[in-house]
Amino acid sequence: MSATGPVLRGLTAVPSLPDQRDVPNGATASPAPDELLRRIALGDERAFEMLYDSFAGRVFGLARRIVRNPSQAEEVAQEVFLEIWRRASRFDAARGSATSWVMTLTHARSVDRVRSAQASADRELKVAYASHEVEIDSVVEAVESSFERKAVQKCLTTLTDLQRESITLAYYSGYTYREVAELLTTPLPTIKTRLRDGMIRLRDCLGVEA
Template identity: 50%
Template sequence: MNRTDPGNDLAHLLVESAAGDHSAFARLYDLTSARVYGLVLRILHDRSHAEEVVQESYLRYWQHASEYDPARGSVISWMMTIAHRRSVDRVRSEELHRQRGSQYSTANTAVPPAPVTEPLEQREEAATLRQCLSRLTELQRNSIELSYFSGMTYPEVAAHTATPLPTIKSRIRDGLRSLRTCVKTGEQ
């Protein structure tokens, strides 16, 4: 082993590791783990995730040591590239997990039950409206009911009642004013 060139030393240790030499791989780990861990931690900002990614990276180094090509760069560059890719994959995976969790939470948020007072208030408002409608003239009430409750347009109400359109508009306008005043004051 050439002790003067750390790159050659790492290359030799990787070749030995590819042949199944556990002690060579342990020495490779000792010489490179601080740099690999530092890179991964800078990307992930979480010690436990960084430790997992470093472990996955070293497993990949062990399993794929024979695929290292010295013509494509140094051993440490090869190792750091693998660690970087695994770190980025972890960041993406965690982000996707957070997004899915957020979407699930949003989709499954329970709709709060309607307060007990809402149906009571609605019944009271309906009773007030019925009472106020009964105070209108028959012509006003009939025009409003046809327009608002039957969904007819003003011209359709005019045609249905055989009344001129301006008259229908006046009846509805006057009737709505009376209803608004009656509902606001709550007269029953």
């Protein structure tokens, strides 16, 4: 079977958005996302289906909040899962969680879609973040408007794992501070502290004036 086979079959479920939280009686729990990505990298179609079941709702939801158009959000979701199937081998658990990796891919694809339709950089940022209830400070605005993505990614590697994951989820994947704390099973005050310290280190690395 071709590499796109399981992807195309699975993605037909995107428009209907079934409730992924409902687990039939007697069903076994899905392996951790990290393990599923490892299996997908080896061509495991069942692992891909399980990952899709776990993330379809979240991927579509984030894409829709950013691109604002349901049809385009469906297309973005398809692109994301196709990319996961093709690039699962590039996932590195040492650099962050599977959830962070998947949602970062979703954010990047969604913003790319917005950029293809909007010529103004200011408009891009407004569309990408208008519906997010996230505290975006002047450092994030300066980073987004003044530096290329590669420079930001390079500086992210200088942060601690918790700082990097917290910033990725809060500022690039659209989660609130409280949601980040829940995803990383870390107290909210600790998340806020790591975000503040991480943004200071990012600012210094990128040379952004306070």
